[in-house]
Amino acid sequence: MLEEVVLKDLVSHSEWQARCELAALYRLIAHFRMTDLIDTHISVRVPNEPNHFLINRYGVLFDHMKASDLVKIDHDGNIVGEYDQGKNVNRAGFVIHSAIHHARPEINCVIHTHTADGMAVSTQKNGLLPLTQHALKFYGCLSYHAYEGVALSLEERERLVADLGQNHAMVLYNHGLLSAGESVGAAFHTLYFLERACQAQIKAQSAGAELIYPSEAVCAHTAQQFADEDTPEYVQMVWEAALTLIASQAEDYCS
Template sequence: MARPATTSPEEWAVRCDLAALYRLTALYGWDDLIFTHISARVPGPAHHFLINPYGMMFEEITASSLVKVDAAGEKVEPSDYDINPAGFTIHSAVHAARDDARFVMHLHTVAGVAVSAQQGGLLPLSQHSLFPLASLSYHDYEGVALNPDEKVRLVADLGATSLMILRSHGLLTLGHSAADTFLKMFMLQRACEIQLAAQAGGGALIQIPAPILAGIRAQSDRVMRGSGAELAWPGLLRRLARQNPGHDD
């Protein structure tokens, strides 16, 4: 689909990337029917955001179907769909607090929720776990996210990190681009899957020594925010084009 005349090239590019994130989430089996959310900040001074139309499956979402809302979650352009207020409570808090949170991804994957319910959270059991552990925070469960007061506590727990485990709830990542945000979620999700598989083996687990974990913090920028994400993203878009084309409609 051609870009609508009323949409700037900058906004359309963000719309296409956000729609790709939704469809990739479905492609990887990380969706939870119509629930959970991925949001993006619209370029410009208006403090507007894009989020999924509540009721559409993630595999169906397109650039043009995304709903534009203001900081209070109110629609600023006509749409046949509403948004999920519980989802925007979390996303609006992160977007408002962090200038680098251009994209925010929140999922309820089986592996992510399972690890979020473990007292020890994510453990340093694999190489995959080291990169999330370099910038990981936790937020305790407070019920369905409808209480605006929770925003303050969530932002305080997030701090300067870019990956979060929401206790008994799921996973969250943020980034300056769709590619950056997706790679962080991929690493966090894969680390959770590996942890559950290792625990299911029944044997004693070997944790990676603390000095190695400390050293990986200096390397994480290169892997998580550098060329790795940008190199992987075009390939992910090619996979979408083969298996579920049309996100950019």
């Protein structure tokens, strides 16, 4: 407990709040069963420090994540601050997240997952299909990145960024899913819809029945409806509602 109190006293108030919010997001991802033991990762840019971001301490389960478990690193993967020295960071997490944080200054949160349904869709040549309302949120604005092996090469960062473009969601072929947002809530909201769309697609395909596809006009119309309705106020309302699911853990994750 002493170490946690000291850490809170060592960092700025805004960084500590970011750590608490990110720890909460890790636990929500665990709540919705979108984890892969200690692998996959979520990052948040440190407020007022554009070249630094927080990421998980490698080896901690998502449903155990605390603000003090997070590690502040720079875009070169260096651990910033004496208080985080000695903590391990997943190199693949650094490569993927540093690429997006560096190239997209408006992006403050990046989530990467290896869910069964996300990976299943990532193996399909046509990717996410316009089968459900959830999937139509991504119609015309979902990126794809070819598999290059475990993301350990710094050279892959340029291709990741180029493939993501100006979108906020991407399927990593043969790998998993990725979402990015201006806020923690926005990244969570995007990933939640993307994951649900993948779940629905795999279930629909497994039924073996002929599938119904909306017309292109309806797909485009629905995508625009989502773009119009997903305001920052709405996304924040969703995020605050989601936090009530783990409200009993707040004292623990913000420590």
